[in-house]
Amino acid sequence: MTLADVPIALATTIRWIHAPGDTGERLMELGLVPGAPIRVVARHGASHPMQIEVRGFRLSLRLTEAAAIEVDA
Amino acid sequence: MTPPLASRPLLVALAGNPNTGKTSIFNRLSGARAKVANYPGVTVERRQGRLTLPSGAKVALVDVPGCYSLTARSAEEEVAHAALTGGYDDPPADVVVIVADASNLPRNLYFVLQVLELGRPTVVALNMMDVARDHGLAIDVARLERELGVPVIPVVATTGEGLPSLVMAIESLGRATPPVPRTPPLLTSDRAVLDTVAEALRTANRPATAGECLWLLTSEPTHITSLPDTARDAIARVRTQLDAEAEQVGTSRLPFNRRVIVARYAEVDRLVAEAVSRTGPAAPDWTTRIDRVLTHPRWGLALFVLAMSVVFQAIFTWAEPLMGLVERGSQATAAAIGTALPDGVLKELLVQGLLAGVGNVLVFLPQILLLFLAITLLEDTGYMARAAVLLDRVMRRVGLHGRAFVPLLSSFACASPGIMAARTIEAPRDRLVTTLVAPFMSCSARLPVYTMVIGAVFASAPPVLGVLSVGGLVVTAMYFLGIAAAFGTAWLLKRTVLQAPTPPLLVELPTYKLPAPRSVLIALWSRAKVFVTQTGRTIVTLSVILWALMAYPRVEPPAAADAHEAARYQLEHSAAGTLGHAVEPLIAPLGFDWRIGIGLIGSFAAREVLVSTLGQVYGVGSEIDAESVVLREALLRDIHPETGRPRFSPLVGLALMVFFVLAMQCLATVAIVRRETGTWKWPLVMIVYMNGLAWVAALVTYQGGRLLGFA
Known part of the structure; x- marks a missing residue:
C-alpha cells in the first residue's frame, strides 16, 4: 500500500521510497526513511496536496509523490 | 591566501x-x-x-x-x-x-x-x-x-x-583549534567506498577527510567547484561503479546515496533516544485547528483571496498619502532649486534629470515597504507555506511551484518587489521563469496610462448593459491580458529554454507563531536599503541619460514662441525627438506617430512618464496628470489631415494600452532582474521578448481593428 491510500489519522510505518533520484533523496533527507513512523493529518481530494506528520513535523506533498512512498498495510 | x-x-x-x-x-x-x-x-x-x-x-x-x-x-x-x-x-x-x-x-x-x-x-x-x-x-x-x-x-x-x-x-x-571531524555513520562495507575515494584524492594531490569525501561523492557534480580534474575523474569513476552496482541489485538494496541517509538517521534516532524524553501529553494543538480552515481547498482559498485583497487595498490606499508626500517633496525641492539657481543646464540637469530620477525611486518606496511588511508577516507567522500549498493546483498547470504565486501577485503593485519576492522559490529555473514573467502583471505604474487613454477615448462611450462602464471593462481586460501573457510565457519557457520537470511540492508546514516586531522591522529596513541603494543607482543614472536625450542638441526656438512652445520645439528637435521620428516607420503600423514615439521612448524610464511626456509633446506643459482635461482635449483636437478624424482614435488608444500591458519599459525592473540573475543576458532576453510580443499584439489589435472597420 502507498501513502496516497492511507486514510486520515491512521499511523503507519514507511517501508520503502520508490520516488526516483533527487525527489526520493530529498524525501529521505526530510526523515522519510524506511522504518519511520508516519501519520496522515489531512487530505483534500485527488488534485490537492495532502498533509502528513513525520518525526514531529508537518509536511505537505502531492499525491503523485505520496504514491511513490510504500507503507506498511 | x-x-x-x-x-x-x-x-x-x-x-x-x-x-x-x-x-x-x-x-x-x-x-x-x-x-x-x-x-x-x-x-x-x-x-x-x-x-x-x-x-x-x-x-x-x-x-x-x-x-x-x-x-x-x-x-x-x-x-x-x-x-x-x-x-x-x-x-x-x-x-x-x-x-x-x-x-x-x-x-x-x-x-x-x-x-x-x-x-x-x-x-x-x-x-x-x-x-x-x-x-x-x-x-x-x-x-x-x-x-x-x-x-x-x-x-x-x-x-x-x-x-x-x-x-x-x-x-x-x-x-580553539578545529576539532576532529565526526566520522560519518556508515555501514562497514560503505566505509571501504570512502577509503577508495580518499585514496584516489590523495593520488590526485588533494587529500580529504572522510566527511569531505562523502560530500564530494554524494553531491551533484555540477555543484562541485574548485576540484582538480584528476580528482574529479577519480570521483566520477567511483560513482559509475556505484551506479553499476545499484543497477545490478535492483530494488533489493538501497543505492549508496540513500544508504548514507538511512545510516545518518539511524544515528539521529540513537541520539534522540538518549537525549529526548516525553514528559506529558502535547498541549492543545492550535496549528492543526487553524490549518483545518486555512488549508481547506475551498475555505482556505476564499480566505487567501480575502487576505490578499486586504493587502492590496492597503498597498494602494495607505501608500497613496505617502506617495503624495514624496511627490510634493520632490516638487518643493524642484521649486527650491528653481529659485536658488539661475536658469541653465545645471538647473535642468538637477531638476529634470537627477531629482526626477530620485523621485521616481522614492515614490515606489511606500508601496514596496507595505508589500514587504505583508510578505514578512505572512512568512514569519508560517502562513506563506500554506498559501503555496493552496495555490499549487493552479500553478502546477503551467509547470510552476505553488510558491510562484506570491511574486506574481505582488507584481500587480510593482514588479520590483515582486521579483525580489521570487527568492522564496528554491528551484533556480522556476525562480528564473517567475522572475521573467512577473513584469507582465499590470503594475500600478501602468494604471496612469490606462486612465489617461480611457479618459481620452472611452469616457464618452455609453455603458454596457446600462451599468458597466466601457472604461472599467477595458481596464479589466488589460489586467487579464497581462495574466494570460504571464501564464502563457511561463508555460512556454518551462517547455523550451528553461525545460525542467514541475518541481515536487515538499513544503514544511511550520507551527504558527507570532512574528517578532524587531525582526520584522530589521527585515523591512534591509529591503528598503537594498532597493534605494542598488536599484536606485541604476534608475537615477538612466533618468539622467533620458533627460540628456530630451535636452540635447540645443536648438533656438522661434522668436515668437512662449515657454510651452519653446519647450515643445526643443523636445521635437532633441535627440529623443529625432529618435521619435526615426522609430515612426516601426510604430506606424501600430497606429502610433512620432509624438507617441517620443512618449514611448520617455516611458522606458518609467511607464507613467508617458503621461508627462505626451503633455510636453502636445505642448500643454509637464504639470499634468492622468486625469488632466487639458491633455485629453489636446489629444482630441489633433486631427489627422487625411481622415479628418482625431489621430488619437479609440483603436489607437486600445493598441497603445495593449502595447503597455506587454512591453518591458521599466528600468527599475531591468535593474532588478540584472541584480537577481547576476548577468545582463536575462534582462536583455526579457526586453527583446516582451517588446517583440507587445509590438505584435499592438499590430494585431490596430490592423485587426481596421479590418473590422474601426478607425
Whole structure:
C-alpha cells in the first residue's frame, strides 16, 4: 500500500521510497526513511496536496509523490 | 591566501534548517547593519552582519541560506556548504553556529551531523525550547552536548534569551583549534567506498577527510567547484561503479546515496533516544485547528483571496498619502532649486534629470515597504507555506511551484518587489521563469496610462448593459491580458529554454507563531536599503541619460514662441525627438506617430512618464496628470489631415494600452532582474521578448481593428 491510500489519522510505518533520484533523496533527507513512523493529518481530494506528520513535523506533498512512498498495510 | 586571523574579523557562519528562527537570531546578533549582496554568479542572497565580542574582537556574521541538507543538489546547498568550508571568495568559517529547532529535533540533528562531519569549530543554538515543552518533550541538553561533542546552548530567538551565552561560546570557539571531524555513520562495507575515494584524492594531490569525501561523492557534480580534474575523474569513476552496482541489485538494496541517509538517521534516532524524553501529553494543538480552515481547498482559498485583497487595498490606499508626500517633496525641492539657481543646464540637469530620477525611486518606496511588511508577516507567522500549498493546483498547470504565486501577485503593485519576492522559490529555473514573467502583471505604474487613454477615448462611450462602464471593462481586460501573457510565457519557457520537470511540492508546514516586531522591522529596513541603494543607482543614472536625450542638441526656438512652445520645439528637435521620428516607420503600423514615439521612448524610464511626456509633446506643459482635461482635449483636437478624424482614435488608444500591458519599459525592473540573475543576458532576453510580443499584439489589435472597420 502507498501513502496516497492511507486514510486520515491512521499511523503507519514507511517501508520503502520508490520516488526516483533527487525527489526520493530529498524525501529521505526530510526523515522519510524506511522504518519511520508516519501519520496522515489531512487530505483534500485527488488534485490537492495532502498533509502528513513525520518525526514531529508537518509536511505537505502531492499525491503523485505520496504514491511513490510504500507503507506498511 | 586567507589573511591570518589576528588581522581580520572572526568569520562566523549561521546555518540551519528553514523555519528554525535562524534569521531572527541573525537580526538579534547583528542588528540593522546587515549588508546584502549576491554570491558571485548565483542567485543566492548573502547577508553579512557585524558584531563585537565581549573581548573586543570583531565578528563577521554570515547568514547561510536555510536548507535541510548540506549535500549539494542546488545552488543554495552548494553555497551553504561553501559558507562553512570556504569558497566564493570566503575562507572557511572560523566558527559555525547551527540553529536547531528543539521542537523538531530529529530532522535538525540530521543537519547537525552533516556539519560535524566537516570538522569546523561548531556550537549548536537550540531554539524553540518553549515549543518543545508545549509538545510534551524534555531535552537533556547536557546529554546532547556530550553525545555531539560540541556546546549546545538553549536560546529563545524572539526574546533574545540565551544569546549572551551563545556569544560567549563563539568567543571561546574562535580561539580553539578545529576539532576532529565526526566520522560519518556508515555501514562497514560503505566505509571501504570512502577509503577508495580518499585514496584516489590523495593520488590526485588533494587529500580529504572522510566527511569531505562523502560530500564530494554524494553531491551533484555540477555543484562541485574548485576540484582538480584528476580528482574529479577519480570521483566520477567511483560513482559509475556505484551506479553499476545499484543497477545490478535492483530494488533489493538501497543505492549508496540513500544508504548514507538511512545510516545518518539511524544515528539521529540513537541520539534522540538518549537525549529526548516525553514528559506529558502535547498541549492543545492550535496549528492543526487553524490549518483545518486555512488549508481547506475551498475555505482556505476564499480566505487567501480575502487576505490578499486586504493587502492590496492597503498597498494602494495607505501608500497613496505617502506617495503624495514624496511627490510634493520632490516638487518643493524642484521649486527650491528653481529659485536658488539661475536658469541653465545645471538647473535642468538637477531638476529634470537627477531629482526626477530620485523621485521616481522614492515614490515606489511606500508601496514596496507595505508589500514587504505583508510578505514578512505572512512568512514569519508560517502562513506563506500554506498559501503555496493552496495555490499549487493552479500553478502546477503551467509547470510552476505553488510558491510562484506570491511574486506574481505582488507584481500587480510593482514588479520590483515582486521579483525580489521570487527568492522564496528554491528551484533556480522556476525562480528564473517567475522572475521573467512577473513584469507582465499590470503594475500600478501602468494604471496612469490606462486612465489617461480611457479618459481620452472611452469616457464618452455609453455603458454596457446600462451599468458597466466601457472604461472599467477595458481596464479589466488589460489586467487579464497581462495574466494570460504571464501564464502563457511561463508555460512556454518551462517547455523550451528553461525545460525542467514541475518541481515536487515538499513544503514544511511550520507551527504558527507570532512574528517578532524587531525582526520584522530589521527585515523591512534591509529591503528598503537594498532597493534605494542598488536599484536606485541604476534608475537615477538612466533618468539622467533620458533627460540628456530630451535636452540635447540645443536648438533656438522661434522668436515668437512662449515657454510651452519653446519647450515643445526643443523636445521635437532633441535627440529623443529625432529618435521619435526615426522609430515612426516601426510604430506606424501600430497606429502610433512620432509624438507617441517620443512618449514611448520617455516611458522606458518609467511607464507613467508617458503621461508627462505626451503633455510636453502636445505642448500643454509637464504639470499634468492622468486625469488632466487639458491633455485629453489636446489629444482630441489633433486631427489627422487625411481622415479628418482625431489621430488619437479609440483603436489607437486600445493598441497603445495593449502595447503597455506587454512591453518591458521599466528600468527599475531591468535593474532588478540584472541584480537577481547576476548577468545582463536575462534582462536583455526579457526586453527583446516582451517588446517583440507587445509590438505584435499592438499590430494585431490596430490592423485587426481596421479590418473590422474601426478607425
